[in-house]
Amino acid sequence: MKVALYARYSSDNQRDASIEDQLRLCRDYAARQEWMVVDSYSDRAVSGASLLRPGIQELMQDAQRGKFSIILAEAMDRLSRDQEDIAGLFKRMKFAGVRIITLSEGDVTQLHIGLKGTMNALFLQDLADKTRRGLRGRVEAGKSGGGLCYGYDVVRRLDGNGETVCGERTINDGEAAVVRRIFREYANGKAPRAIALDLNAEGISGPLGGAWGPSTIHGNRERGTGILNNELYIGRLIWNRLRYLKDPDTGKRISRLNPESEWVAKDVPETRIVEQALWEAVKARQATTTWSQKTRGRGIHPLNRLQRPRHLFSAMTRCGCCGGGFSMISQNHLGCSAARNKGTCQNRLTIRRDVLEKSVLNGLRTHLMDPALFKEFCDEFTREVNRVRMERGAGLAAMRAELPRVDRELDKAIQAILDGVPGVTLKDKIGRLEARKEELTALLAEAPEPPPLLHPNMAVIYRERIEALYDNLQNEGNRTEAIERLRALISHIKLIPQDGELAIFLEGDLAAILMFSSNKKNAASHPDRGVLQSFVEQDSLVAGAGFEPAAFRL
Structure with missing residues (x-):
């Protein structure tokens, strides 16, 4: 039996050796079963909430090509923690004739997919709720709820119990001077684009060490993004302004604006960088230049009404x-x-x-599409397809040869019972043979016919x-x-x-x-x-x- 190993860990806080630990356990199990390990796949510091991972994607592609017949992992949650994803993976692997076996659950069936998939999804939701609860408590104490914005440094220190204190920030004097400059120049009538060009020309690094852009400065007023809209610069911490949802198709996080009633605000005067008068001058200019959904009726931008x-x-x-x-x-x-x-x-x-x-x-x-070059491509493509089909055909031929052997073994077992051998001693063997016969019959019935190749x-x-x-x-x-x-x-x-x-x-x-x-x-x-x-x-x-x-x- 050809088997592929898969391992994953989800957090940068976990050890990279976790991958090798998982693979070692899987190799030991495969050796005991006398299986041949043909390859191993892994994803490091990647969440199991999405299948958009390079390791699992390569594993799925090789499974479709018939490279192996078993996927072995430590547990189902290593493959995926999402109900839809684990069900889809199971369905695709079943169609490809590939079994999923884990050290925790054994041979994975539809029952495992339903129960364990639900448990893994509940684990993710519970983890998210506990994380939000902890962040809110940190904000109520006047500390950062996560992330580091331009103008501040992270304070790293230990409390009396020797544990790391999280969420404390201190003003970065150099970056704070740049923030005040941006506010002053904007209030005096300078455009964000011109400000960004000047900062880049002077070699001043932007947030995260990148280049300055107009959107980095003006951002979005209602979402509180951008240098000019960050209320932390006037000593006011706003948390839960946005919520983030993961797009099920792309796996990317998409932000949504929460109702203002759900925002959590806390005064933190020690973080103030910009004077109140300068802040108000910037807001006054923004009011004359920035379009707002709240003040423009139905929420349709005036430019979008034009037939461009x-x-x-x-x-x-x-x-x-x-x-x-x-x-x-x-x-x-x-x-x-x-x-x-x-x-x-x-x-x-x-x-x-x-x-x-x-x-x-x-x-x-x-x-x-050059005809001569495309013909060359067609020839190469045909050769590769034929090679893959031969590999798949070898597996089908092996299953077709195994089916009559299973039938003969069943006949022998039944004959042994007729000859007087106690049925209790042959019960387990007959059960395994019947299950294998049913599996082989189903796989051969679902095997697709060879499709046509590219037209020359x-x-x-x-x-x-x-x-x-x-x-x-x-x-x-x-x-x-x-x-x-x-x-x-x-x-x-x-x-x-x-x-x-x-x-x-x-x-x-x-x-x-x-x-x-x-x-x-x-x-x-x-x-x-x-x-x-x-x-x-x-x-x-x-x-x-x-x-x-x-x-x-x-």
């Missing part, structure tokens, strides 16, 4: 020098945002939006579909859908200065292009998505270069 044109490749264009975004700096021109808002990039060249769109569309239509003329098909999509782009009724399909085909658009102008480098999304050419909506629906994923990780489809990883100019 939807640009074809908005938010997809990057600066090749700093990696920052290219944004509209005038009605028709795009420029590097970092160069203009922060002054941290030297790329001051611009490009007309219509020129960029025409060039990229031309690259999609004429350069992105897919490059030609791609060209035809792109032309049709380009025609739809000219039709106002079909324009929105055409834009979405075109954007899905592109991974990156980089603009790099060369000889006094911006060169355009277009890189396509290989999986999306193959699905588009196959007239499928989702790359995950491809029957050989595991092999396809490995190709996507290794190769990029680039305008002018077929499937080479390097980028070429349009």
Whole structure:
């Protein structure tokens, strides 16, 4: 039996050796069962509340490729603490013919998924409630509820019992001077963008050592973010203004504004940096320039009422020098945002939006799928798929050969009972054989038929579909859908200065292009998505270069 090991620990406070401890226990168990360990996977200092972890993702991909037939972990909560995620993992592994076994629960079944999944979810909720309770108690005592904002240092000391005191802050004189400067300059009429440019030009580091940006300074008044809205600078600590929810699709934390009645406020005069008169002057200027949902009726920003044109490749264009975004700096021109808002990039060249769109569309239509290079890719892809299928086929062949052996063993056991052997002595053996026969029958019944490979003329098909999509782009009724399909085909658009102008480098999304050419909506629906994923990780489809990883100019 081929087995893969998985280990995880969730907190930076835990030991990295925890991974090796878990793997050692799993190896010992596998050795006792005479299983062959083919690989091990791990995630260090990563929460089990999400499956968006590199180790578990690699484990799932290798399971789909038939690399092993058993996943062995210390406990179910190492794999996931989320009910939906652990149920989905169990379902996918069952479909792939992979068993999940843990040292704590044994052979994981649907009963374990229901009970232990619920217990793990309750553990996370209980942990969150206790953490919030502790933070609130710290805030009520006038201490920080977490995080370190610009202008302060963490106080590290021990109490009388030798335990670390948490939540105490002291003013950082150098950063406090920068905070007062920002308040003064803004109150005197200077724009946040101009303030950020000056601070970066003088080499003054921003929060967390990064560069200053306009949003770092002006933030959001209602959410209390940004230098100009931090009430700690006037000696007032606000806690629970925001709550954070994890997006189930992306795993990212999303902030939500709590009702003001749920905020916890505490006066901490020892943290004051900005005088009250200066604070009020800043608030007075903000009132004349900042839009507020509370004061503008239905909460629709005035600019959003305008019917602004939807640009074809908005938010997809990057600066090749700093990696920052290219944004509209005038009605028709795009420029590097970092160069203009922060002054941290030297790329001051611009490009007309219509020129960029025409060039990229031309690259999609004429350069992105070279027929000769695509044929070479198809040949290589076919060879890899056949290799993976042979490995899977070997497993199926072994199961087909094992099934009649199990039948023969059952017949022998039944014959032994007929010959006079007491049934009690053969009861356990017959039970194991019947369970194995049922498992083999189910696995063979669910084994998918070999799907078709890529069509060798897919490059030609791609060209035809792109032309049709380009025609739809000219039709106002079909324009929105055409834009979405075109954007899905592109991974990156980089603009790099060369000889006094911006060169355009277009890189396509290989999986999306193959699905588009196959007239499928989702790359995950491809029957050989595991092999396809490995190709996507290794190769990029680039305008002018077929499937080479390097980028070429349009």
